[in-house]
Amino acid sequence: MEQTISLQIDRRQVEVPRGTSLLDAARGAGIHIPSLCYMNLRDMCISNLPASCRICVVEIEGRRNLAPACSTRCEQGMKVTTTSARVMNAQKTVLELILSDHPTDCLVCPKSGNCDLQEMAARLKIREIPFRGEQSSHVRETTPSILRDMNKCIYCRRCETMCNKVQTVGALAAVNRGFSATIAPAFERPLADSECTYCGQCVAVCPVGALTENDHTNRLLEDLANPNKTVIVQTAPAVRAALGEEFALPPGASVTGKMVAALRALGFNKVFDTDFAADLTIMEEGSELLDRLSRFLAGDKTVALPILTSCCPAWVNFFEHYFPDMLDIPSSARSPQQMFGAIAKTWWARQIGVERKDLVVVSIMPCLAKKYECARDEFAVDGDPDVNYSLSTRELAGLIKRANIDFNTLPDEDFDHPMGESTGAGVIFGASGGVMEAALRTAYELYTGKKLEDVNFESVRGLQGIKKATVALNDFQLKIGIAHGLGNARALLEEIREGKSEYHAIEIMACPGGCIGGGGQPLHHGNSERLKARAKALYSEDQGKTRRKSHDNPYIAQLYEEFLGKPLGEKAHHLLHTSYFDKGKDIREQ
């Protein structure tokens, strides 16, 4: 039996399991002790508890000093006060000291209005900063995905936790000391020259404006204002499950129809869906899986198995950096975003008679790595990118507000044809396990020639870090693995490297939860319930679709018939597949 202890917080009797921190005990009792550095996503075993900010100090009877509630464990009979004048004065001084080395350019800060530090300063009614001494002077950096302004860093170390413990990327570490202390890549090289995968999980947890996205809103407004440009948009599946949160709708509210209406109101010539390209991805990736499997079953020992999904650009960056010896294992299929761009700027552009140079393809993504992916050289024709640029869910929300669109009262509208048509399989791409489930629906029918009666593969859903399942394809037992979060991915990849992997196919998404928890999504503020609600929204949208298998999408069939030929065919290979690059480190003797 779990041991419980009882204590008093603000004269309220509280019972908690032994080992609970004062902060958690108080929050459980509805007493919200303010905090800055603390972060705890229990469902995903992600925690950042450095006790470095000291905002959460409380008074404990019998102790001389105030104690940080986040790192003090409850003890039997403790008497804790969170509301005393002494506590409030200490909090104010702590915050004033944090602010003593913080720029006060809130008016033009990208985080303004969504900043934990700003909120805290307002809450504690800070009206002046009495301590003003030496100031940090770090150089700002712009990468294709992420902006770094470390003068705004408050050393909460959340980004470091995400980058090292959760993602095992190891691009960011605490370096130097005193006023030159900062969180930076090794040798303080630019992030762009480090192992950074642009997954954006550091941005997703940064409480201040130190790490933000490379915002393309103004670029988009210029294009939308240009009468010579045809501007079209594609929206990733996970966006519709989270966008509503920015408009005070409950997490998991599916806002697909309103989102389409808003994009149309913003002036896009066509509103298309990345889900269409997700169906296309399944056709290519699923065919590649079946091709590798049939060669393997025919006795070919050279075939690279397991096959790994390649939809996630941060994951692609990760294996290019850390597993360059295994570049032949991932599927060569491009991500849905890039497939969409390649088809839009060839097949569709020809259909409507627009020249490539006059067509601007914009994507709305839950992701920051997608911004980098747009800019990869291999996804451009004569310098013109297939997808011109990508905006995050947060950027879209900001733009809708800026345009004075009353989002919540918008009528539901439908995507445009043909690239707005998708099946339920395309929708679930946004949640961990979704790509694999979509692939299984198609692979099963193509492989066995039988109709799949129950399209739901429950075993691949959910927030568990690594999921596994076995699916019978006739008498062949297909073993699949699913990982989300790059740390979990690394574990599966190391098994493969050691020759111990039991899987035939593996799905990997870089962000915890999959794209629903992407670095470009509305901030979850440490609440994993939001991620669950978003996933649920996607699965119920899938449930509501009449067509739930990618190969049943009539426009995909039309695309192959009119233009591409067959999956893995020459044209498909040219437009829908890619190759990977060795970005690893080689230490050589001289």
Next chain:
Amino acid sequence: MTTITLPKCTIDALVQICAKHHNQPGELINILHEAQGTLGYLPREVQEVIARQLRIPVSRVYGVVTFYSFFTMTPKGRHPISVCMGTACYVRGAETVLDEFKRRLSIGVGGVTPDGQFSLDSLRCVGACGLAPVVLVGEKVYGRVTLPDVEKIITEHSRPASDPS
């Protein structure tokens, strides 16, 4: 791909030091100590090799190297001079002694003379407060250092001008 090249003997020495500590990430500080003892300093390539051996990100190695003032990424002079700036030495004039070293050697704190003979650092308390102000040259301790002593210390460690090396 990024290629890092180092002399074979350097890589071998580092691999051995790491192996001696069972390639344990928890031994990082001890490994860096030994590596600096062997090589004199810890340049980027050396940190890359240590990170590879311990299977940790090089950013973490760099974080430790830049946190502790003992570790250095620039080579020290043949005769590393350290002036104690601890409280006792400070009140007995360590700052003027340090300034005199700076002036005579034409280098700042953390600098190395162009001929590689001397480097200058300040440190906090060597536990010989009775001898304040204290200067260390390598492992040799000079106590109650006065301004005229500075030139003598430098001369004592300077090689004859005729020495070609």
